[in-house]
Amino acid sequence: MFNPSRDQARRFFIDAWQKYRARGVLTPLEQIAADLVKEHPEYHTVIEDPEAADKDFSPEDGQINPFLHLSLHLAIHEQLSIDQPPGLRGAYDDCLAVRGDRHAALHDVLESLGETIWEAQRSGAPLDAAAYVERVKRRARVA
Structure with missing residues (x-):
């Protein structure tokens, strides 16, 4: 398993x-990454900064970590392509139907993934795929 x-x-x-x-x-994966960066112009100055790889982004200071955000997008891209966990693709499609905007629907999934990761870290348990979906x-129901 790749674990950078x-x-x-x-x-x-x-x-x-x-x-x-x-x-x-x-490469195909680099193209996906570049497309993700392209969809987030608010991160261009950080991604184009040669010292960005060493910067700390503190949530306590109200900073969003653009690299974490993009990495979650990349993970979701893969998850949706193989419908893993099962039912994720359908749940995403429901968000897309309600939102009418692909990127907004992806952010619904991203927020859900972030909550699921946080919950697993807090409880010391593995990720709960069913809770994520x-x-x-x-x-999708409240959007």
């Missing part, structure tokens, strides 16, 4: 974006 370090994950996004901007040849479904 924090620095490797950050370098991946930075390098993919640089290759994209230079009109280089990207249910959170996405709930967002």
Whole structure:
């Protein structure tokens, strides 16, 4: 299983974006990463900063970690492509139908994944896939 370090994950996004901007040849995964960065113009200045890979982003200071956000998007892209956990794709489709906007629906999934990860970390338990899918479904109902 691929388990990159924090620095490797950050370098991946930075390098993919640089290759994209230079009109280089990207691997399929790099293309997905570049597309994700493209969809988040608010992160361009950070991704284009050569020292960004070393920066700490503190939630206590009200900062969003753009690399974590993009990494969650990448994970969700893979999850949706294989409907894993089962039912996630249908729950996402429900969010998409309600929101009418692909990126907003993806953020519903991202928020649900973040909550599920936080809950697992807090309780010291493994990720609860069923609770994750249910959170996405709930967002579709209240959106």
